[in-house]
Amino acid sequence: MSPIIAPSILSSDFANLEKEIKMLNKSKADWIHLDIMDGCFVPNITFGMPVIRAIKRVAQKPLDVHLMIEKPERYIADFKKAGADCLSVHWEVCTHLHRTINQIKELDMLAGVAINPHTPVSFLEDIICDVDFVVLMSVNPGFGGQRFIPNSIKRTKELRKFINKHKSNAMIEIDGGVDLENAPILVDAGADILVAGNTVFGAEYPMETIKKLKVNN
Ligand code: DX5
Ligand code: ZN
Numbered sequence: 001m002s003p004i005i006a007p008s009i010l011s012s013d014f015a016n017l018e019k020e021i022k023m024l025n026k027s028k029a030d031w032i033h034l035d036i037m038d039g040c041f042v043p044n045i046t047f048g049m050p051v052i053r054a055i056k057r058v059a060q061k062p063l064d065v066h067l068m069i070e071k072p073e074r075y076i077a078d079f080k081k082a083g084a085d086c087l088s089v090h091w092e093v094c095t096h097l098h099r100t101i102n103q104i105k106e107l108d109m110l111a112g113v114a115i116n117p118h119t120p121v122s123f124l125e126d127i128i129c130d131v132d133f134v135v136l137m138s139v140n141p142g143f144g145g146q147r148f149i150p151n152s153i154k155r156t157k158e159l160r161k162f163i164n165k166h167k168s169n170a171m172i173e174i175d176g177g178v179d180l181e182n183a184p185i186l187v188d189a190g191a192d193i194l195v196a197g198n199t200v201f202g203a204e205y206p207m208e209t210i211k212k213l214k215v216n217n
Contacts, residue, residue, distance in 0.1 A: 003187050005214050006031040006064050006173070007206075008197035009055075010046065010144040017051075020201070021058040027207040028214050031064040031086065033175075033195045035144075036079075038069035041093055042142035049082040056083030064195075066114060066175065068141045069093070073100045080107040088112030088135045088173075091119055091127075101130050112173065116140065117149050121159045128168045133193065134159060139176030145198040148177025153189050160190025183213050 007029050012020040024032055034052060039045040056063060062085035069075070072089040073096065079087055087109045094100050097113065104111035113127060114135035124134065136159060138152035156172060163170050173193035174186050183194055196213055203209040 002214050003183075003191060004030040004171075004173075004193040005210055006033040006193055006195045007200040007210060008033040008035055008144060008175075008195050009201075010035045011197040011201040013201075017055065018058055021055055023206060024210075025058075025060045027210045029061060029210050031062045031193070032059055033064045033066060033197075034084075036065060036067050036069055037142065041070045041090065042068045044142045049078055052079070052082040052084065059083075062086060064088075064173075064193075066112075066135060066195075068114075073103065076100065076103045077107065080109060084109055086110040086112060086133070088114045088133070090114045090116070090141075091123060092116055097127055098130065101127065105130075105132075114141075114175070117152065117155075121155060121162050124159075124162070125166075128163060128166050128170055131168075131170050133171040133173050134163075135173045135175050135195075136191075137176055138174050138178070141176070145202070146177055148179070148182055152176075153182070153185060156186055156189035156191055163190075178213075180209070180212055180216065184216055 037044045037046045064086040065084040087104045101111045110132040112133040139146040171192035174191045175195040178196045179199045200206045
């Protein structure tokens with residue numbers, strides 16, 4: 001089955017964001033991935049509500065908002081209002097993860113939990129049946145265009161087994177360093193959703209690249 005493709009606009013041309021979103025509207029992309037960074041949880045700052053609201057006015061595809069911020073529970077309703085359709089929070093910063101995941105679901109968004117490359121898959125044991133998707137980070141979060149961590153393939157297989165064992169319906173989203181070479185390997189390993197920033201926006205023909213990410217699988 002072909003994966004859900006979620007281009008990350010982090011590597012897009014922010015001076016021409018409307019054009020970039022319209023390109024994604026026309027492309028075979030399924031979701032649009034938005035990376036929110038706070039300069040605390042990760043060593044980088046990106047953008048917030050006004051930019052998401054502006055994107056929402058143009059986007060014809062669901063917005064997949066990935067929160068790389070501390071205490072994300074403070075802003076769940078605001079992200080919903082701004083236009084998020086899918087919202088993921090990091091396991092590493094959620095003291096009351098179960099409550100936060102339920103807050104997201106109550107607001108009719110798909111709820112995701114993201115884990116860093118060093119966080120064991122097994123730590124999801126008591127939340128895996130509550131989430132709609134797991135964001136498996138295949139780079140250390142903070143920047144676009146980083147090198148894919150090869151161990152992520154093993155982790156994808158492990159997570160797939162883990163999800164099946166727990167009879168969970170959670171989808172697996174892979175985020176970081178996804179390219180045309182590792183995409184089919186990741187789908188084989190059990191990935192359902194592929195995020196791609198640099199591979200899409202660094203390509204000469206982004207729409208063609210999105211199509212290849214989708215159909216080569
Ligand atoms: C990394 C972000 C990713 C990033 C992916 O912290 O969460 O979504 O934008 O970009 P690439 O595909 O360039 O690694
Ligand atoms: Zn992301």
